[in-house]
Amino acid sequence: MPSVDTLIQTIRTTGAGASCTPDLAKGPWEFDRVTGYGPGSSMGDVIPVGAPRQGALPEQYRLAANDELHARIRAAKETLGSRVVILGHFYQRDEVVQHADFLGDSFQLANAAQTVPEAETIVFCGVHFMAETADILAKPTQNVILPNLAAGCSMADMADLDSVEECWAQLEEIYGAEPDADGRVPVIPVTYMNSSAALKGFCGRHGGIVCTSSNAETVLEDAFARGQRVLFFPDQHLGRNTAKKMGVALEQMPMWNPRKPLGGSTSEQLQDARVILWHGFCSVHKRFNVGQIEAARAEFPGVRVIVHPECPMEVVDAADEAGSTDYIRKAVAAATEPTTFAIGTEINMVNRLAAEFPQHTIFCLDPVVCPCSTMYRIHPGYLAWVLEELVAGRSPNVIEVDEVTAADARLALERMLALRPKPMPGDPAPASTAHAPAPRSREGVADAVVASGGPVGSAAASDSVAGSTAAAPNVEV
Structure with a gap:
């Protein structure tokens, strides 16, 4: 099976097949100075003002052939040895994944990095919110690098801290802040892992929690036990699909559009709500x-x-x-x-x-070749560049979450880790010990990483997330 990049180049030269835009065949550095998410599934989404931009990639990396780039990456990795660990997301292009030490989803990878404490630098071949989560969980002595700063996430950008805080203020005017007779507060904020560190921090400060696509039902059950309603952001579809599966009626799931008064609902609709869904979505899965x-x-x-x-x-x-x-x-x-x-x-x-x-x-399912726009911004040229910069003693593109935000975000993550997830098909028996994704060989020839282990026990509730070395199971995105 050819890689997606090979398919795109074949479509460009032969016309055999279809891609969502011919710009996919260009090098991602051609879009580093252009406002937007770049070619691919999110190219039609509106990028926020002030979104991170990548500086110009040096010409030697833009002009180098793939074979040369791969050789330079391997040489730099050998020189750096255990001082660096490379994380590759499931959605990353094959040309980058082949150099990853770990392959997995965002939270698996952030936890996997903790199993190599000797690594001074974590190179996260994913998108911005993933690198932020890795930095939140990393040791103070470790740097997290995102090879291309323009690798953001359009869905994560659809809920920003100012808009969520304004929403929260309006909800407090409607609901008040006092718990009911059962001790449940009016509303619990739940953020999907695919969100900024700022929003994870918001949830930490307001008694909220983080969820992933595999433990969303478990997280919502916990939120309903502690609150009368849930404010779920940024992905409306994960929230709706999960709540519907749990028996919540669609009319009890109003949408909150931050550009409309009361999110576009009436006070009565919000009073009757059980899940308030943010007006966000993933452009990959919307296709x-x-x-x-x-x-x-x-x-x-x-x-x-x-x-x-x-x-x-x-x-x-x-x-x-x-x-x-x-x-x-x-x-x-x-x-x-x-x-x-x-x-x-x-x-x-x-x-x-x-x-x-x-x-x-x-x-x-979609016959049109249209990868994640922002994940596709990571290219072997950027990986070669950051690794050779590290060899030279420089650390470009470091992702840092301020300690106040990081501390609040850890609270929301700890609440998630304290929950016992529902077993999924193929999970090991409950007695199994949780573990991080299995590492790939340093040459990148090992099989793709298998799933993480059994459910987290009560120890997860008492251990600091930052100090944990075990990846939480069933917490994938």
Whole structure:
């Protein structure tokens, strides 16, 4: 199975297939000075003023052939040795993933970095909020580097601290701040892991909690036990799909649009609400639709359709299953007979699964090649640049979360880790010990990382997140 970048270049030269924009075939450095998220799924989203921008990548890295870049990356890694650890997200391009020491989702990777305390630098080949989370969990002596500062996240940007604080003030005017007879406060804020450190800190200060796509139901159960309602941000679809599964009626899930008075709802609607959904979404998963599922079923009778819960509700309802990136990987790995899978998530991960499990027929529901815009901003040229800068004694693109925000964010993360997640298909027995994703070989030839271990016990509640060396299981995004 060719890499997504190879597919894009083939489409450019032969016209065989379709991509969402021909600009995908260009080097990402061509967009470093352009306002926007870059070509790919989020290219139509409006980027906030003041979003991080990447400076010009030196010419030697822009002009170098891929083989040269890979050789330079390997040489720099060998020189740096255990002083650096490279983290690669599931959605990252293959040309970068091959150099990763760990492969996983954002929270798995942030925790995995803690298993190599000798590493002075964590190079996170993902997007900005992921690097922030890694910095929150890292030792004070460790730096976290994002190879391309323009690798943000349009969904995370859809909920900013000022807008959420204004929303909170309006909700307090409606609900007050006093708990009910059962001791439940009027509203509990819940932020998806795919959010800024500032919003994780907001939740920490206001009794809130962080969730991931695999433990969202467990987190909402906890929030409902402590609060009368939930303010869920930034992804409306994960919130809606999870709450609906738990039996919350759609009319009890009003949308909060920060550009409208009271978010676009009436006081009465908000009084009746159980989950207030933020007007945010993932542009990767918004691309999937019911028509694609119908087409897959027509062409491949018996196809098994699995989608990510960031997909719209009607897509999740039409699929056979919905689950996190790790759930999807587990489901494919656990299939004992040759199976046809139609998968609704980012195409780099889907193609990697197809290559890893050739006994199955695996394809992306969306036939148009359109990777995550911002994840695609990480290119071997940027990775070679930051590694060679480290060899030279310089640390570019360091991501730092101020200690006040980091401390508040850790509170929200600790509340999540203190919960006992529901077992997922393929999880080990409850007695298993939680662990970080298995490391890849230093040469990058090991198999893709398997899922993390069994449920977190009560020890997670008492240990500081920053001091933990175990990755929490079932907390994937």
